[in-house]
Amino acid sequence: MHKLLADQPGAKKFLLGNEAIARGAIEAGLAFASTYPGTPSSEISLNFFQMSRESDLYFEYSTNEKVSLEVAAAAANAGVRSMCIMKHVGMNVAADTLMTLAYVGVRGGLVILTADDPYMFSSQNEQDNRYYGKLSGLPVLEPSSAEEAKEMMGYAFDLSEELAEPVIFRTTTRLNHSTAPVVFGSMKKRVTTGDFTKDPFNYVTVPAVSRKLHVKLLKHIEQAEALSVESPYNFMDGSGKYGIIANGVSYNYVTDAVRDLGLEGKVKILRIGFSHPMPGALIKSFVADCEKVLVVEEGEPYMEEAVKAFAQEAGYTGTIKGKAPDLFSRLFEFDPAMVRNAIAAYFGVPYDRKPPVDVSDIPELPQRPPNLCAGCSHRATFYAVNQATKGMETIHPTDIGCYTLGFLPPLSAGDFLICMGSSAGTAGGFAKTTNKKVISYIGDSTFFHSGIPGLINAVFNNHDMTLVILDNSITAMTGHQPNPGVDMQALNFEGFGQVSVESVVRGIGVPHVSVIRPYNVKKSIAAIREAIDHPGVSVIIAKQACTLFERSRKKLTGKPFYVSDRCKNHRNCINDLGCPAFYVENEKVCINASLCSGCGVCAQICPEHAILPLK
Amino acid sequence: MDTTRLIIVAVGGQGNLLSSRVLGEAACRLDVPVRMSEIHGMAQRGGVVESAMIFGDAQSTIISDGEADLFLAFEPLEALRALNRCNADTTVITNTSPLPPFTAAIGKGVYPDLETITQLIKSKVGRLITLDANALAKEAGNELSVNIVLLGALIKTGVLPVTADSVRDAIRETTKAAFVETNLKAFELGVGAV
Numbered sequence: 001m002h003k004l005l006a007d008q009p010g011a012k013k014f015l016l017g018n019e020a021i022a023r024g025a026i027e028a029g030l031a032f033a034s035t036y037p038g039t040p041s042s043e044i045s046l047n048f049f050q051m052s053r054e055s056d057l058y059f060e061y062s063t064n065e066k067v068s069l070e071v072a073a074a075a076a077n078a079g080v081r082s083m084c085i086m087k088h089v090g091m092n093v094a095a096d097t098l099m100t101l102a103y104v105g106v107r108g109g110l111v112i113l114t115a116d117d118p119y120m121f122s123s124q125n126e127q128d129n130r131y132y133g134k135l136s137g138l139p140v141l142e143p144s145s146a147e148e149a150k151e152m153m154g155y156a157f158d159l160s161e162e163l164a165e166p167v168i169f170r171t172t173t174r175l176n177h178s179t180a181p182v183v184f185g186s187m188k189k190r191v192t193t194g195d196f197t198k199d200p201f202n203y204v205t206v207p208a209v210s211r212k213l214h215v216k217l218l219k220h221i222e223q224a225e226a227l228s229v230e231s232p233y234n235f236m237d238g239s240g241k242y243g244i245i246a247n248g249v250s251y252n253y254v255t256d257a258v259r260d261l262g263l264e265g266k267v268k269i270l271r272i273g274f275s276h277p278m279p280g281a282l283i284k285s286f287v288a289d290c291e292k293v294l295v296v297e298e299g300e301p302y303m304e305e306a307v308k309a310f311a312q313e314a315g316y317t318g319t320i321k322g323k324a325p326d327l328f329s330r331l332f333e334f335d336p337a338m339v340r341n342a343i344a345a346y347f348g349v350p351y352d353r354k355p356p357v358d359v360s361d362i363p364e365l366p367q368r369p370p371n372l373c374a375g376c377s378h379r380a381t382f383y384a385v386n387q388a389t390k391g392m393e394t395i396h397p398t399d400i401g402c403y404t405l406g407f408l409p410p411l412s413a414g415d416f417l418i419c420m421g422s423s424a425g426t427a428g429g430f431a432k433t434t435n436k437k438v439i440s441y442i443g444d445s446t447f448f449h450s451g452i453p454g455l456i457n458a459v460f461n462n463h464d465m466t467l468v469i470l471d472n473s474i475t476a477m478t479g480h481q482p483n484p485g486v487d488m489q490a491l492n493f494e495g496f497g498q499v500s501v502e503s504v505v506r507g508i509g510v511p512h513v514s515v516i517r518p519y520n521v522k523k524s525i526a527a528i529r530e531a532i533d534h535p536g537v538s539v540i541i542a543k544q545a546c547t548l549f550e551r552s553r554k555k556l557t558g559k560p561f562y563v564s565d566r567c568k569n570h571r572n573c574i575n576d577l578g579c580p581a582f583y584v585e586n587e588k589v590c591i592n593a594s595l596c597s598g599c600g601v602c603a604q605i606c607p608e609h610a611i612l613p614l615k
Numbered sequence: 616m617d618t619t620r621l622i623i624v625a626v627g628g629q630g631n632l633l634s635s636r637v638l639g640e641a642a643c644r645l646d647v648p649v650r651m652s653e654i655h656g657m658a659q660r661g662g663v664v665e666s667a668m669i670f671g672d673a674q675s676t677i678i679s680d681g682e683a684d685l686f687l688a689f690e691p692l693e694a695l696r697a698l699n700r701c702n703a704d705t706t707v708i709t710n711t712s713p714l715p716p717f718t719a720a721i722g723k724g725v726y727p728d729l730e731t732i733t734q735l736i737k738s739k740v741g742r743l744i745t746l747d748a749n750a751l752a753k754e755a756g757n758e759l760s761v762n763i764v765l766l767g768a769l770i771k772t773g774v775l776p777v778t779a780d781s782v783r784d785a786i787r788e789t790t791k792a793a794f795v796e797t798n799l800k801a802f803e804l805g806v807g808a809v
Contacts, residue, residue, distance in 0.1 A: 014639045014649075121654055145650075145674065178652040178676035179636075181643050252674035259672075337679030354702040356681025357739040363731075365696050366724025368626065368716035370660035405660065574721055580661055583720040 002051045008184050015182040017175045018043035020146040021113065024153025026051070028109070029188030030083055032075040033059045034068040036449065037478040038087030039122040040176040041115035045085050046479065056192050061475075061482050064420070064449040065090035069097045069112065076110035076166070077203070079194030081157055088116040088129045089419065093450065095132070100205055101166060102136040103213035105220070108194060109157035110166040112138075117173050118298045118333040124400070124419060126332070128299035133168050133276030137217050139224045140168045140276035141233065144251045146180045152233060152273065154185075159227065163220050168276070172298065174249045174333065225277035233273030234282055240266040242347050243290035245283070245307055247272045250296045253339035260340060261349055278306040284314040294346050295322030298334050321346065370405060374581035375558075375597025377544030378403040378470050380518035382413035383577055383601065385439060385468065387521075388528035393436040399423040399451070401443035402477045402546075403470050410578045413441060420446055424454025428463035437532055438465040444501055445475035445483035456508050458537045466531050466538045471501050472546040480549050505539045512538035519544060521604040547597045558598020559613040563589050566610035573602040573611065616648065618671040619775055620678045624697045625664050625689035626714050630762035633790065635666040637766060641777050641785040642670060652676040661717070663693055670776050685774045686740075687765055689748070690714045691732045704741040708768050708809075709733070710761065712749035744768060746808040752801055757794060760801035767805020779806060 003013070004023045015023065022044050025033070033052075035045040045061070052059035058075075062068035065086045072084035086094065091114050098112070114132070117123040133140035141156050143149035149171065160167040201209055228234060238258065244267055246254045251271045258267050270286045272278070287293050287307070295304040304322035311320055323330055327342045337353060344351035372379050382403075385396075398404055398414035399422065407414030416426055423440035424447075431438045442451045447469050458465055475481040482488060488496035505513050512534040516524040524542070531538040550556050567589065574582045574589050579602065581595040591602075593614060603611040621638075625631035635651055642649035650673070653666040667678040681702045687709075688694030694709040701707060711729060719726045737743045748764040755764065763786065770779050783799060790798050 012643065014636070014643050145676075173654075174652055174676060177654065178650060179639060180650045180676070181648075249676070252676065255674045335677055335679040336675045337682060354681055354704065356699045357701050357703065357705075359699050362695060362698065362735060363727060364724065365692060366716050366719040366726055368661070368663055368693070368696075368718065370627075370662035371717055373660065402660070578717070578721065580717040582717075583715065584722070 002047070002054060004047055005051055005055055006184065007187060009186045011184045012181050013184065014179060015146055016043060017146040017149055017171070017178050019047060020150040020182045021153060021171070022047040023182070023184065024150035025083055025111070026057070027150070027185050027187050028154040028157040029081050029190050031057060031190040031192045032072065032080045032082040033057065033085065034062050034071045035085040036062055036065045036068050036090055037475055037481045038090050038115070039478055040117060040173040041085050041087050041113060042478045042481070043176070044113065056190060058192065063484055065094040066097050069094040069101070072110060073097065073101050073106065073166070076106040076108045077104070078196045079108040080191060081109045083111045083113065085113045086115070087123065088114050088127055089123060089125065090114070091129050091132055093420065098132065098136050102138050103205060103210055103217055104203060105164045105216070106160060106166055107164065109160035111153065111156045111160060111169050112166050113169045113171065115171050115173070115176050116299070119173070121173055124417070126299065128302060129168070129170055130275055130302045131300065137221045138165055138168050138276070139163065139274065140170055142170045142248050142273055142275050143175060144248055144271065144273065146175065146178055147182050148273070149175060150182055155233065162227070163224055165220050172248055221277055225280060228274040228277050228279040229281045231274040231279070234279045235271055236286065237269040237271065238264060239268050241289070241291045242267045243270065243287060243293040244296060244343070245270045245272060245286070245293065245303060246296040247275055247303060248298065250298055250334055250339065253334055253336045254296050254343070256336055257340040257343050261344055261351060263343070263347070263349065267347070272303060275303065278303065278310070280310050283307055283310045287311050287316050287318070287320070288314065290318055292319040292346070294327070294343065295320065296328065296339060297322065300330055369408065371578070371580050372402065372405050373548050374579050374595040375547040375599040376402070377472060377518045377542065377547065377599070378406055379411065379577055379579060380521065380599065380601045381468060381470055381524070381542040382406045382411040383605070384518060384521060384524040384528055385413065386411065388525045388532065389437065389439065395430045395434065395436045395438050397423040397426045397430065397438070397440040399442040399446045401446055403441055403443055410576055421450025421454055424451040424467055425457065427454070427465040427467065428458050428461060431464045439532065440465060440467045442467060442469055444469060444471040444473060444485045447501060448484050448499070452504065452508070455505070455510065455539070459509050462536055464536055466540065468540045468542060469501055469505070471541050471543045474546050474549050476546045476549065480546070501541055505541065510537050510539045512536070513541070515541045515543055517544060518542045519599050519601060521601060547599070551597065556597055558600065560591065560593040560596035560598050561600065561603055561611050562591055562593065562614050564610050564612050566608045568608050568610070570607055572605055572607065576605065577602055616671040616776070618669060618673045619684050620682055621668040621670070621685045621687065621775065622678055622683040622697065622700045623666045623668070623687045623689070624693045626693060627661050627664050629689045630759060631664055631666060631689055634762035634766045635668055637782065637785045637789050638668060638777065640789050641781040644781045644784060645777060647776050648672060650676045665697070685769070685772065687769055689761065689765060691729060692716070692726060694736060695727070695732050698736060698739065701740050703739070706742045706744070706772055706774050707736055707740045708744045708765065708772065709736065710748040710765060711745050712747055744772065744809055746805070748805070751804040751808060755797050755801035755804055757797040757801070760794070760798055763798045763801040764805035767802040768809045771806045771809035
């Protein structure tokens with residue numbers, strides 16, 4: 001049985017934050033879950049996917065976050081406890097649904113999990129999604145630890161049903177990817193089916209209905225503020241004349257700092273775990289007897305602005321600070337020493353720390369950037385495009401996925417990237433305004449997610465561009481999740497349909513479509529040349545299963561290659577492909593046989609035909 | 616309870632996430648408070664993987680620069696790269712078996728020689744322990760047990776509030792049944808190397 005389905009109240013397990021969140025939802029009777037995968041949220045969904053195979057929990061990987069939220073919103077409006085999981089930028093995709101879903105509300109509990117990524121460990125921005133609470137009017141909950149996240153999940157579902165609104169559950173990478181002992185509780189029974197009663201004057205958001213629904217939403221926000229004031233997740237620690245207000249993981253750093261600095265009895269802490277609406281009455285009474293107040297929060301001054309507004313209303317005249325050049329930045333993530341320093345400086349207490357060792361005499365070290373895997377077919381496709389466009393001026397809009405890693409030399413296959421699907425849309429703008437050949441890259445999952453509208457736009461407006469769809473038949477970057485193009489039956493999963501990338505592209509009416517096998521270098525280059533010579537829209541579908549996934553399934557069939565003594569050291573292989581299976585020993589290129597997947601691309605480009613398969 | 620802070624750095628694929636999980640389970644068995652965080656988004660794409668483990672009374676799950684009491688590196692170059700995590704009292708353990716990054720292979724940067732690396736580390740920290748964990752893993756019968764060898768060395772330092780027996784139990788429980796015997800052997804070889 002899946003470890004998170006075990007009916008063992010009281011059992012203590014060492015759980016990843018994301019596992020604790022999944023367990024909390026299961027204990028709360030979650031029956032319906034949907035997602036589009038995205039780091040740092042992916043393990044929550046992965047656990048739901050696994051659990052759905054051996055229980056009556058329904059789970060789906062949806063095509064994108066908007067669809068995912070719509071699916072979950074309907075399930076919740078049929079009265080079923082539901083959850084929708086996404087990374088922070090996924091909320092932007094789902095925002096259209098979110099904003100009006102807040103008007104409509106829910107019947108069964110709906111928790112929308114957004115995993116923010118301060119410091120951008122694996123994201124294109126570090127937006128602070130607490131503002132989505134303010135923007136939509138929906139409640140926001142923020143745990144500080146894995147244990148608390150599990151408990152808070154049950155509270156989130158109850159809160160959602162009490163208010164008849166979805167609840168936003170906001171985490172950050174350091175919570176999702178931290179591990180701690182978590183004690184299992186008992187499990188509520190899953191109710192997997194419900195019913196929907198027609199009530200168009202409350203569910204169909206035509207203007208006349210929405211005017212009424214907005215009034216209802218404002219009442220719910222008022223009700224939510226009262227609940228926020230009483231919430232056990234907005235609590236006070238310690239006592240003293242100084243005040244600190246903190247949320248999320250910052251609260252942990254604050255607690256440790258107060259102890260390390262010996263400030264017990266001098267500082268009281270208000271931990272905000274229910275952060276929209278902010279608990280006005282609680283904040284007013286907290287600051288009232290503080291000499292000065294420090295607000296500790298990663299990201300934007302979301303709490304600080306609210307605290308200052310409430311304090312002003314209450315006539316508080318002390319100093320309140322948070323984001324300031326000498327205190328906290330809006331940039332990146334915090335760490336314990338940074339918080340300790342700021343607290344010591346702000347409240348004027350001495351603090352000496354052991355300095356980190358001096359690293360000024362350490363020589364410059366060779367970097368170890370992440371790289372496309374040995375044998376990755378994206379490398380072969382990028383090489384073929386580079387060869388086919390030799391001497392041409394090109395622009396390569398790229399997209400979100402493993403293939404983004406190709407932007408570095410020697411492949412240099414990426415010039416512009418904004419967000420999921422942007423390679424398809426931005427291509428048209430570059431094509432109309434520059435004289436350069438525009439060749440975009442997008443993966444199969446990203447194409448389904450949000451690339452299709454961009455391609456339709458290109459066909460309708462007749463943009464002169466080539467879209468290369470790197471179809472490795474899996475969502476590789478986030479850990480090999482399925483997407484609509486995947487043959488689920490071949491992976492031993494029953495009950496799924498399949499959408500062919502090629503049929504979609506042809507159905508859109510793209511005038512020039514070709515399918516290449518990127519490991520066949522010559523044919524690929526020829527097909528790409530033909531496509532880019534075609535005026536208007538052309539699409540190349542580069543089809544090859546993900547090497548890493550095939551290796552993990554023990555399906556790699558190619559024999560590793562080696563460099564024979566025919567090698568004359570031209571080094572086209574290493575210089576043009578940059579495959580990590582190569583290394584140089586005694587001034588000669590060698591191939592690490594345990595890394596080599598046997599794709600044979602380097603063997604095809606070696607001018608001396610010196611690279612041969614191992615016998 | 617006093618707080619002990621451990622940083623583990625490795626290259627994706629070396630198995631440091633398993634070793635930190637085993638260590639965490641071992642601490643749980645002893646009711647030692649433990650928290651951990653890891654950055655593993657690029658683990659399978661050849662990047663650097665780092666875990667932070669905090670034992671004792673603390674709520675933070677990450678460790679600031681200069682604040683590691685114990686620092687374990689699975690690869691000597693990565694030991695040097697992350698040395699700012701240490702202070703003058705830190706105990707450092709490093710595997711001496713190099714795994715040169717691809718950038719060095721294509722001539723972008725030079726992999727420093729091992730002697731330079733260990734001398735630099737030694738001159739800056741409280742104590743340096745070096746061992747060829749790859750050779751010991753081979754001796755244990757599985758080249759992939761480098762992570763467990765290093766765990767043995769880590770426990771032998773006595774810096775962590777975790778006993779060798781609890782780690783042995785955690786190995787039995789957490790690692791794949793087929794590898795338990797070689798893992799236990801690897802652990803003993805690591806213990807013996809300090």
